[in-house]
Amino acid sequence: MAQRLRVRYAKRGRLRFTSHRDISRAVERAVRRADIPVAFSAGFSPHPRISYAGAAPTGVASEAEYLEIAVTRPCRPQELRAALDASLPPGLDVLDVVEARAGSLADRLEGSLWEVRLPGADPAAAEGAVKEFMTAGEVAVERLTKKGMRNFDARGAVASLVSLTADQDDHVEGGPNQSCVILRMVVRHETPAVRPDDVLMGLRLVADFAPPSPPSVTRLAQGPLDASTGEPADPLEADRVGGDQ
Amino acid sequence: MSVESLFPRLEALLPKVQKPIQYVGGELNSTVKDWDEATVRWALMYPDAYEVGLPNQGVQILYEILNELPETLAERTYAVWPDLERLMRAEGVPQFTVDAHRPVRAFDVLGLSFSTELGYTNMLTALDLAGIPLSAADRGPDDPIVLAGGHAAFNPEPIADFVDAAVLGDGEQIAIAISEVIREWKAEGEPGGRDGVLLRLAETGGVYVPRFYDVEYLPDGRIKRVVPNRSGVPSRVFKHTVMDLDEWPYPKKPLVPLAETVHERFSVEIFRGCTRGCRFCQAGMITRPVRERSITTIGAMVDNGIRESGFSEVGLLSLSSADHSEIGEVAKGLADRYEGSNVSLSLPSTRVDAFNIDLANEFSRNGRRSGLTFAPEGGSERMRKVINKMVSEEDLIRTVTTAYSQGWRQVKLYFMCGLPTEEDVDVLGIADLARKVIQAGREATGSRDVRCTVSIGGFVPKPHTPFQWAAQADHETVDRRLRELRNTLRNDKQYGKAIGMRYHDGKPSIVEGLLSRGDRRVGKIIRAVWEDGGRFDGWSEHFSYDRWMTCAAKALDGEPVDVDWYTVREREEHEVLPWDHLDAGLDREWLWQDWQDAVNDVEVEDCRWTPCYDCGVCPTMGTEIQIGPTGRKLLPLTVVS
Numbered sequence: 001m002a003q004r005l006r007v008r009y010a011k012r013g014r015l016r017f018t019s020h021r022d023i024s025r026a027v028e029r030a031v032r033r034a035d036i037p038v039a040f041s042a043g044f045s046p047h048p049r050i051s052y053a054g055a056a057p058t059g060v061a062s063e064a065e066y067l068e069i070a071v072t073r074p075c076r077p078q079e080l081r082a083a084l085d086a087s088l089p090p091g092l093d094v095l096d097v098v099e100a101r102a103g104s105l106a107d108r109l110e111g112s113l114w115e116v117r118l119p120g121a122d123p124a125a126a127e128g129a130v131k132e133f134m135t136a137g138e139v140a141v142e143r144l145t146k147k148g149m150r151n152f153d154a155r156g157a158v159a160s161l162v163s164l165t166a167d168q169d170d171h172v173e174g175g176p177n178q179s180c181v182i183l184r185m186v187v188r189h190e191t192p193a194v195r196p197d198d199v200l201m202g203l204r205l206v207a208d209f210a211p212p213s214p215p216s217v218t219r220l221a222q223g224p225l226d227a228s229t230g231e232p233a234d235p236l237e238a239d240r241v242g243g244d245q
Numbered sequence: 246m247s248v249e250s251l252f253p254r255l256e257a258l259l260p261k262v263q264k265p266i267q268y269v270g271g272e273l274n275s276t277v278k279d280w281d282e283a284t285v286r287w288a289l290m291y292p293d294a295y296e297v298g299l300p301n302q303g304v305q306i307l308y309e310i311l312n313e314l315p316e317t318l319a320e321r322t323y324a325v326w327p328d329l330e331r332l333m334r335a336e337g338v339p340q341f342t343v344d345a346h347r348p349v350r351a352f353d354v355l356g357l358s359f360s361t362e363l364g365y366t367n368m369l370t371a372l373d374l375a376g377i378p379l380s381a382a383d384r385g386p387d388d389p390i391v392l393a394g395g396h397a398a399f400n401p402e403p404i405a406d407f408v409d410a411a412v413l414g415d416g417e418q419i420a421i422a423i424s425e426v427i428r429e430w431k432a433e434g435e436p437g438g439r440d441g442v443l444l445r446l447a448e449t450g451g452v453y454v455p456r457f458y459d460v461e462y463l464p465d466g467r468i469k470r471v472v473p474n475r476s477g478v479p480s481r482v483f484k485h486t487v488m489d490l491d492e493w494p495y496p497k498k499p500l501v502p503l504a505e506t507v508h509e510r511f512s513v514e515i516f517r518g519c520t521r522g523c524r525f526c527q528a529g530m531i532t533r534p535v536r537e538r539s540i541t542t543i544g545a546m547v548d549n550g551i552r553e554s555g556f557s558e559v560g561l562l563s564l565s566s567a568d569h570s571e572i573g574e575v576a577k578g579l580a581d582r583y584e585g586s587n588v589s590l591s592l593p594s595t596r597v598d599a600f601n602i603d604l605a606n607e608f609s610r611n612g613r614r615s616g617l618t619f620a621p622e623g624g625s626e627r628m629r630k631v632i633n634k635m636v637s638e639e640d641l642i643r644t645v646t647t648a649y650s651q652g653w654r655q656v657k658l659y660f661m662c663g664l665p666t667e668e669d670v671d672v673l674g675i676a677d678l679a680r681k682v683i684q685a686g687r688e689a690t691g692s693r694d695v696r697c698t699v700s701i702g703g704f705v706p707k708p709h710t711p712f713q714w715a716a717q718a719d720h721e722t723v724d725r726r727l728r729e730l731r732n733t734l735r736n737d738k739q740y741g742k743a744i745g746m747r748y749h750d751g752k753p754s755i756v757e758g759l760l761s762r763g764d765r766r767v768g769k770i771i772r773a774v775w776e777d778g779g780r781f782d783g784w785s786e787h788f789s790y791d792r793w794m795t796c797a798a799k800a801l802d803g804e805p806v807d808v809d810w811y812t813v814r815e816r817e818e819h820e821v822l823p824w825d826h827l828d829a830g831l832d833r834e835w836l837w838q839d840w841q842d843a844v845n846d847v848e849v850e851d852c853r854w855t856p857c858y859d860c861g862v863c864p865t866m867g868t869e870i871q872i873g874p875t876g877r878k879l880l881p882l883t884v885v886s
Contacts, residue, residue, distance in 0.1 A: 022504060029501060030555060032557060041586060048587075056332055057266065089273050089501075214260045
């Protein structure tokens with residue numbers, strides 16, 4: 001292996017319905033189409049050495065997904081970015097590529113900034129529910145996982161949660177003259193993982209807040225949590241400057 | 246007038262369904278053309294779930310060819326699963342295409358590709374969700390022409406009430422011709438309305454419009470005759486045959502789905518047609534003659550397909566791939582070209598002989614040698630003579646001995662149960678064969694680490710084959726024979742543990758048999774089953790035999806026929822069969838003679854290597870066998886990485 005490259009990509013629009021497995025198949029094919037000299041694992045059934053960190057759930061859009069590719073001969077990050085982007089279907093868009101210098105990328109992904117759009121929701125009710133939620137010490141929610149129904153706290157991992165009202169012009173989905181509440185939240189990556197829909201369930205439990213139509217969720221960023229802003233910083237910065245602390 | 250995308254309305258439903266990605270389109274190499282710039286618009290449907298339909302070669306080829314025409318556009322639609330169907334009904338979202346999410350009813354043609362009859366109920370769901378009347382007779386000027394193709398369309402009588410038209414055979418040229426007829430008809434102001442364009446299509450002799458033919462019955466339920474009911478409509482409709490596959494190297498831009506599908510590979514058809522003459526095989530009968538793609542076109546298509554798709558597996562498709570006249574050179578050339586590149590090659594549908602081991606060895610050069618598959622189809626020597634599968638036990642044992650001694654550890658054998666003239670002993674012969682295979686494997690390797698799996702399907706007599714007259718075995722007999730075979734294998738202390746057995750019960754074959762050899766009266770059953778909730782009949786978790794039988798009893802009440810009449814009844818020579826007016830080129834007298842030969846254990850050779858035995862196809866269709874060798878070689882490509 002000559003080099004490892006770290007890739008930030010987005011899943012947008014209708015491609016937010018891809019599952020993690022769908023994406024890994026699409027990336028493997030794109031790598032082949034783009035003639036990227038990906039390294040293969042040794043052994044009985046070799047597979048391309050591509051690893052994924054912190055993938056967003058099926059149905060959730062993201063501006064900040066990350067993967068790492070090992071290649072057998074050095075590649076220029078910008079050339080790889082363009083080639084990979086051209087080979088992926090529109091909606092899986094490669095945003096940034098850097099050469100990995102040190103440390104584990106997954107370890108840097110401490111938290112995510114999520115945006116949740118709730119077309120048709122009542123802004124005052126949202127505001128109230130957010131306040132209730134944030135003042136609560138613990139909000140027990142349940143979710144159906146592969147291992148059955150699980151109970152866990154949705155409050156502890158939420159570093160911040162605010163409710164905004166959308167600018168009518170930038171949001172056509174709900175139609176004209178319809179309010180749209182936007183929730184912005186920073187959630188720490190903990191085990192069990194707390195997802196935006198868990199927080200929404202928490203809002204319903206603490207304040208009976210239930211949006212009238214399905215939420216549209218986007219991960220805007222994930223990375224090391226910046227103490228001054230309270231939001232995730234660029235996790236690839238450490239590779240750009242040449243090393244972790 | 247433009248149509249609006251249904252996507253915003255569909256999108257609201259997607260978070261609530263399983264695998265939503267299958268409904269969003271956006272596949273690599275998919276095409277969305279401007280609605281208003283096209284005059285002829287096709288919605289192409291594979292009437293099964295997206296994961297099965299997307300890889301279908303026929304649909305991909307037609308999609309690409311139609312979209313290449315300047316005034317034509319084509320989009321795709323698939324069967325939606327019951328979870329989405331419920332939501333679409335509740336929210337009033339109609340059947341949509343996955344390309345631009347346009348409503349299916351807005352298209353000029355809804356073309357359905359039926360590989361199997363078990364997709365008929367899914368067609369009705371799609372029509373109903375689209376807002377298209379189920380009965381062709383009830384459709385108006387705003388409804389598309391519902392057109393059936395694919396192998397099942399060689400007897401479209403059971404769906405005659407639901408389709409406006411059907412085409413037989415290769416679709417490439419006829420799809421273009423149909424587009425041209427519709428374009429002209431529209432340019433002239435749509436004279437004669439719906440019947441006007443259907444009449445123009447029927448008059449070509451290459452499109453069957455069931456409504457233009459009347460079926461008359463005898464008092465005992467048999468068909469008296471099928472006759473055109475208006476002038477200009479030919480009494481026989483012929484199949485279509487593409488004669489130079491090198492001129493049609495499709496797919497050039499294979500669709501690459503985001504969702505997981507049943508075949509994750511790029512497939513190249515290396516030839517069409519098969520003249521091995523297996524009597525049970527409808528595909529081998531209706532796709533004659535053999536037409537090979539040249540080694541150089543195959544090489545170019547593989548190279549292009551991998552680059553365009555990024556797939557890591559290439560399948561060389563045909564009905565009997567090892568029979569290509571230059572398969573050895575193709576295999577070696579491709580294996581050389583992709584050695585060390587992590588591109589793997591596969592060759593489905595091979596026959597039983599040692600040459601195939603050489604091929605398999607080439608294809609597994611840098612991979613593992615896990616399993617090889619052969620299809621003796623019949624368990625006894627006599628049975629194989631009846632079905633004209635010319636494989637002797639000696640051939641099979643010699644072949645598997647070679648395979649095991651060259652490092653292959655698992656052999657899979659395909660068989661059928663319920664074949665004409667079959668007796669218990671023929672099915673139990675499968676156990677004998679499997680034991681001898683394991684014995685040969687243990688001797689060849691000196692190891693007990695060899696396995697054999699027998700996989701058994703129920704035989705269904707098909708139209709346009711020598712067995713079209715045969716009685717189908719009832720499901721009780723099939724199930725009993727399979728049970729006895731299973732017990733025999735289970736009780737075998739010496740070899741039983743090394744032999745696996747896969748099979749299905751016999752009931753679905755009866756429904757398939759009903760739909761395969763049915764006539765127009767069977768349409769009532771299909772409709773009743775669909776109204777009762779029948780969907781996805783090809784899926785065992787959705788299929789209900791009892792529902793089919795209950796609905797059949799009701800739908801055929803008062804008729805002199807029943808399910809047994811359609812399935813387990815043997816036909817006599819001169820009975821008018823529902824598909825007799827549809828011509829696959831096969832001479833009816835030859836088919837009958839071949840049926841008689843089958844009963845008398847008489848085999849027939851392959852006409853590629855022996856003189857013509859007058860099956861009738863080439864003179865009727867004006868076609869001829871096209872095979873190599875061309876003598877050309879595959880040149881190595883300059884590999885970039």
